[in-house]
Amino acid sequence: MSLQVENLRVHYQTLQGNVQALEGVTFNIADGEIMGLAGESGCGKTTLGYSLIHLTLPKKFIGGCVTLDSQLLPIWDAEKMQAYRFKKVSIIPQYAMSAMNPTRKIGRMTLELLESRGIRFNDILPEFKRRLELVKLPQDVLNMYPIELSGGMKQRVVMVLSTLLNPSLLIADEVTSALDVSTQQAVAEMLVEFREREFVKSMIVITHDISILYQIADSILVMYAGRPAEKASTSVIINSPLHPYTRLLISSLPKSGVKYSNQRLSGIPGNPPLLLDPPTGCRFKDRCPAAFAKCSQEPPFIEVKQGHQVACWKESGKHA
Amino acid sequence: MLKIDNLSKIYRVGTFGGQELHAVDQVSFEVEDRQIVSLIGESGSGKSTIGKMILGLIPKSSGSISFNGTETSSLKNSALKEYYRKVQGVFQDPFSSYNPIFKADRVFKLIREEFFPSVEACEWDEKVENALKAVGLNPENVLNKFPHQLSGGQLQRLLMARALLLDIKFLVADEVISMLDASTRIDVLNLLADLKSRGLSILFITHDLCLGYYISDQSVILYKGHIMEKGTTEKIYSNPLHPYTRMLMASVPRLDKKWEPADVKWKDEQPKHKGGCAYAERCPFVFDKCRERPLLVEITKGHSVACWRRSEIR
Numbered sequence: 024m025s026l027q028v029e030n031l032r033v034h035y036q037t038l039q040g041n042v043q044a045l046e047g048v049t050f051n052i053a054d055g056e057i058m059g060l061a062g063e064s065g066c067g068k069t070t071l072g073y074s075l076i077h078l079t080l081p082k083k084f085i086g087g088c089v090t091l092d093s094q095l096l097p098i099w100d101a102e103k104m105q106a107y108r109f110k111k112v113s114i115i116p117q118y119a120m121s122a123m124n125p126t127r128k129i130g131r132m133t134l135e136l137l138e139s140r141g142i143r144f145n146d147i148l149p150e151f152k153r154r155l156e157l158v159k160l161p162q163d164v165l166n167m168y169p170i171e172l173s174g175g176m177k178q179r180v181v182m183v184l185s186t187l188l189n190p191s192l193l194i195a196d197e198v199t200s201a202l203d204v205s206t207q208q209a210v211a212e213m214l215v216e217f218r219e220r221e222f223v224k225s226m227i228v229i230t231h232d233i234s235i236l237y238q239i240a241d242s243i244l245v246m247y248a249g250r251p252a253e254k255a256s257t258s259v260i261i262n263s264p265l266h267p268y269t270r271l272l273i274s275s276l277p278k279s280g281v282k283y284s285n286q287r288l289s290g291i292p293g294n295p296p297l298l299l300d301p302p303t304g305c306r307f308k309d310r311c312p313a314a315f316a317k318c319s320q321e322p323p324f325i326e327v328k329q330g331h332q333v334a335c336w337k338e339s340g341k342h343a
Numbered sequence: 344m345l346k347i348d349n350l351s352k353i354y355r356v357g358t359f360g361g362q363e364l365h366a367v368d369q370v371s372f373e374v375e376d377r378q379i380v381s382l383i384g385e386s387g388s389g390k391s392t393i394g395k396m397i398l399g400l401i402p403k404s405s406g407s408i409s410f411n412g413t414e415t416s417s418l419k420n421s422a423l424k425e426y427y428r429k430v431q432g433v434f435q436d437p438f439s440s441y442n443p444i445f446k447a448d449r450v451f452k453l454i455r456e457e458f459f460p461s462v463e464a465c466e467w468d469e470k471v472e473n474a475l476k477a478v479g480l481n482p483e484n485v486l487n488k489f490p491h492q493l494s495g496g497q498l499q500r501l502l503m504a505r506a507l508l509l510d511i512k513f514l515v516a517d518e519v520i521s522m523l524d525a526s527t528r529i530d531v532l533n534l535l536a537d538l539k540s541r542g543l544s545i546l547f548i549t550h551d552l553c554l555g556y557y558i559s560d561q562s563v564i565l566y567k568g569h570i571m572e573k574g575t576t577e578k579i580y581s582n583p584l585h586p587y588t589r590m591l592m593a594s595v596p597r598l599d600k601k602w603e604p605a606d607v608k609w610k611d612e613q614p615k616h617k618g619g620c621a622y623a624e625r626c627p628f629v630f631d632k633c634r635e636r637p638l639l640v641e642i643t644k645g646h647s648v649a650c651w652r653r654s655e656i657r
Contacts (some may be wrong), residue, residue: 063524203385204550208594208602231525234596261598275529277557278598280580283536288557291526294494 024090025225026052031087033074041083043298044070046249048087049324050332052192052225059217059236059257060229060270062246065295069117070195071246072229074098076112092191092224109140113190113223117197119181123169129180130165136184145188154183154222158213175206182213186222193223197230211239217256233276237261242330245269246305250294251324255331265333267311305336313337344544345374345397345513350406352392352568366392368568368621369406371639374513374544374561379535381547381576383591390548392568394515397546398432399423401629410513428458431506432515436522437498441490447498448486448526450505458509464590474504477541497528503534514538517548532558552595556580564588569621570639574646584648587622620651628652 029049035042044067052058060068075098078084080181084099091111097103104322116122124132134144152162158179169177178198186193199207217223228240236243237257244254245268253266264270271291281288293310296302302309304319311318317336319336324334333339352367367389384390396403399415408415410430418426434440441447451471455462462470475482478500485497493501499519506514516535522527535545537557549555555562556576563573564585568575574583583589593603620626623633632651639647 063526120545204552204591204594204596205385207596210601211596232596233525234598237598238596238602272525273598275526277529277553280599281557282576283557285531285535287533288529289533290528292528300486330640 024051025054025056025092027090028075029088029090031071031074031089032085033055033070033078034083034085035070036083037299039299043301044082044249044267045074046301047324048249048251050251050254052227054224056241057215057226057228057239059233059240059243060227060246061231061233061236061243062252063295064231065248065298066246067249067298068229068246069196070249071100072196072227075192075227076108076114076120076194077101077104079245083284109185110188111190112192113185113188114194114196115182115185115198117200119198119202120174120177122181123177125169128166128168133165133184133187139189142188151183151187154187155180157216158183167249175202175210178202178206178210179213181198182210182217189222191224193217193226195228197227198228199230199235200232205218206237207235211235215239233261233273245272248301249298250306250316251332251334252307253331253335255328261332265327265331265338266335267313267337268307271312305334344376344378344411345396345546346394346409347372348407348409350393350396350408351404352389352396352401356544365568367396370565370568370570371406372561372563372570372573374546375538376544377542378561379539379545379547379559380561380563381549381551382563383552383555385550385591387567388565389568390550390565391517394432394517394546394548398430398515399426400432424458428509429512430515431509431511431513433499433502433506433519435518437495437502438490438522440502441498443490445489447465447488447490447493447501450501451508454505454508462477470508471504474507475501477507477537478504479530480504494527496531499523499531500534503531503538507538508523512542512544514543514545514546516545518550520554521549521551537564551593552580553597564591567621569636570649571622572646572648573639576612578643578646584642584646584647584653585622585650586626586628586652590625620649628655 031045031048033045035044047073062068067184074082075089079101080096089096089098096107111172137144137147155162155164160176160179164180199210202210228236230236240257242254242256243260245252247268253264253269260269261273264273275288275290277288291310296306308314308318322334322336322339324332325339327330327338348371350367350370354364354366356362356364369395382390382393395401397408403416415426430609455467472482480497480500485493485501490498520531523531532554539545547559560575561578562579564571566587571587572579583592618636619634623629637649637651639649641647
């Protein structure tokens with residue numbers, strides 16, 4: 024197991040009280056696994072990604088433990104995490120295109136970044152150049168300012184930079200969202216290639232676009248309102264999901280070849296609950312077509328089949 | 344209903360406006376009564392520019408936009424107001440379409456002041472209520488609320504209700520669902536389909552091919568301001584002829600098919616020839632003739648493509 028997250032709880036501190044953004048998130052990622060993290064906006068997927076690398080105010084660590092390569096990650100202590108960040112855990116942020124310092128040439132910026140971590144730039148330079156070549160960037164970019172690059176090129180530079188020290192865990196937050204479809208495919212496939220070449224051991228790909236995950240992810244964790252709803256291999260989540268939320272979510276996606284006049288799709292009525300004062304029990308019960316009395320208690324996130332975890336009373340009842 | 348003929352938009356760019364940027368280049372298509380036409384393209388293809396020119400938000404450089412036979416750019420004062428009674432737009436970001444200081448239903452009040460000053464208050468309230476119901480909203484839940492108290496889907500539907508109050512005939516829907524969550528976007532999409540059955544024509548601007556297929560009768564594929572391919576949606580999707588359309592179809596992430604191993608990876612852009620085919624810079628089938636601009640040629644009835652190698656690529 025590369026990454027184990029157990030019962031992670033992170034709240035946002037606000038003047039009105041604590042927003043329970045993550046409540047009891049539990050999952051494992053195996054070595055070499057690309058896990059997709061999917062869900063609607065506000066379900067806590069980005070919060071989860073950032074909590075694993077940079078947990079700062081207003082985010083507040085409440086409880087849980089995170090183990091990477093059998094080492095406990097001190098995610099509650101931003102200072103101690105410094106030793107792991109970039110070396111063990113790395114991130115490609117959502118704003119990758121504006122992540123670079125506009126006043127430095129890319130080569131110089133990389134030098135400063137590496138030396139601030141106590142690594143000699145010249146030791147890394149040949150590998151850096153090799154990887155730039157791998158993503159089809161000319162070596163001239165080292166002497167260029169970020170403004171001289173196109174959006175897709177900046178994205179690639181940031182991807183190479185983030186993975187330069189071969190981290191164990193890479194968090195890719197909505198890396199394909201702002202790109203055109205053709206660039207999207209190339210970036211997504213590059214993520215897979217980084218894994219094949221063992222630049223990164225395992226990966227969490229955060230996106231709202233499940234069809235991208237179908238192309239590249241080995242497994243998918245679906246979150247709803249700060250809680251995990253279902254985790255299984257990609258094909259199981261797409262073709263035979265168990266949680267009612269996953270089912271409705273998958274069936275609401277227009278597939279190519281579906282026209283409203285032949286097959287009218289429907290959305291999920293209602294809105295996700297506010298997490299400032301979330302409902303007790305299952306957080307999906309108000310929108311769930313299959314809700315019954317037991318849903319007023321919180322369903323456990325348990326394994327119903329090999330590698331398939333669900334948080335739903337209907338399913339856990341069947342297999343208990 | 345709406346006819347666009349040789350429409351162009353040229354921006355002056357560069358230090359002293361010395362260079363020209365052809366955002367939209369000689370585009371022609373038609374939207375007939377009760378038809379949904381989707382305008383599909385990547386960023387920078389000029390799809391939103393066309394929508395804005397139809398709505399008169401930016402002036403066109405050349406060509407014509409005629410609505411029921413009248414040229415729209417010459418409309419002034421009362422004639423222009425009549426035009427806006429029939430043609431309205433809804434845009435991508437529902438959150439920035441509202442003034443956050445005022446309640447969201449102020450948009451209805453503004454419509455009444457501007458277009459229906461003589462309508463009685465109780466009659467108007469009923470009209471608003473009907474429009475809200477038509478877009479699937481419960482009036483109690485959305486009236487008298489501030490924009491931040493409503494969800495993106497609700498705000499987007501309020502804007503459509505606002506458009507419906509005017510008895511419109513033509514709606515420009517510019518990326519209306521790209522900001523919405525998967526669980527609500529399909530409801531807004533279905534709403535557009537319902538509006539069509541009420542007699543509306545819709546120009547649906549999108550970058551998402553699956554959504555375009557789900558809803559539209561006709562499709563227009565744009566690349567850098569040029570039309571690459573246009574025709575009935577079924578024909579384009581079942582038999583894409585232009586290399587660009589094929590590349591798009593192949594690289595769209597789908598739930599029923601994995602990607603083919605890509606050959607489009609970071610292709611070096613070839614030098615562009617001014618006045619030539621816009622896609623020549625990325626096209627794998629490029630040859631000498633592509634320095635001239637290919638014209639749209641009808642291949643079968645209701646399916647045209649602009650490519651010199653159209654007969655070879657099958």
